[in-house]
Amino acid sequence: MDKILNLYDGLYRKYGPQHWWPGETQYEVIIGAILTQNTAWSNAEKAIANLKSAKALDPAILIGLEDARLKELIRPSGFYNQKAERLKSITSWYLYNRKKAISMDRMALRQELLGIKGIGRETADSIALYGFKKPIFVVDAYTRRFCRHHGLLEKGEYDDYRLLFEDAIGLKTKIFNEYHALIVAWGKLHGKATTTN
DNA sequence: GGCCAGGTGTAAA
DNA sequence: TTTACACATGGC
The missing domain is CATH 1.10.340.30 (Hypothetical protein; domain 2)
Structure with missing residues (x-):
């Protein structure tokens, strides 16, 4: 199984659904x-x-x-x-x-x-x-850290990161939504200081 | 009191 | 194409 999909499962099991975006309309x-x-x-x-x-x-x-x-x-x-x-x-x-x-x-x-x-x-x-619920993977500072941390991508342009996820997952809005939110949840807990775990 | 947070535009090297 | 810098508040 693809590593990106495996990581998603791990994050989802650990943090659960994030219910993003936190906005009503x-x-x-x-x-x-x-x-x-x-x-x-x-x-x-x-x-x-x-x-x-x-x-x-x-x-x-x-x-x-x-x-x-x-x-x-x-x-x-x-x-x-x-x-x-x-x-x-x-x-x-x-x-x-x-x-x-x-x-x-x-x-x-x-x-x-x-x-x-x-x-x-x-x-x-x-x-x-x-x-607008369009299947586009959002890349932010946490995503780059996440990729570096897991050896997915050391360095690259915004679209390199975006395509990495879009190619591995397919154009799935729901997964893109949840994955990005989970990466942020991951980043907020232990993305900055330590490089372990 | 310094560092950082779910970036972007502009200008200079 | 890469790097540097301005933009500003609030929490720790």
Whole structure:
């Protein structure tokens, strides 16, 4: 059996289902993907809570907020100046392309998202996978550590890591969803300090 | 008080 | 193509 599939089974048995993404609506997933860029999820969560309290976690509302007001609400997530701009960009796109995006091919959606300033590969793939249920494997810092730790891949480009998993697993949205979340769970517990286990 | 967190864009070597 | 740096808050 493929090593990547074996590792998945091990993680699943150890940590169980992760129930990602921790957001209730498609739009919340998208907003969360921006807010958590290089930021602890706990901080992104605070910003989302603020947006909810302000009844602004809605594309039509958020797009009309004053920039200063939006920045104030998302302040806990850090990098709030650029994130405010990014939230408006993705929201503007979302308002006009939501329907089209749902039926788009996974790679076409990925390209579309990558065309938005402030949306890089991880954010685009997170939105495609967790927001639109497209089978795209998300690669992040934990994934690279995980691969290095298990001797799957020492060093490579983003797509090298992505294809490593997509080729081994096949285009399976549910598995991609769970696997990425499990890698994060693994990383948070013992990914950083020790190299054992 | 320093390091890090579910990155990205830009500029210079 | 690779490397360096700015962007910012909150938890430990």
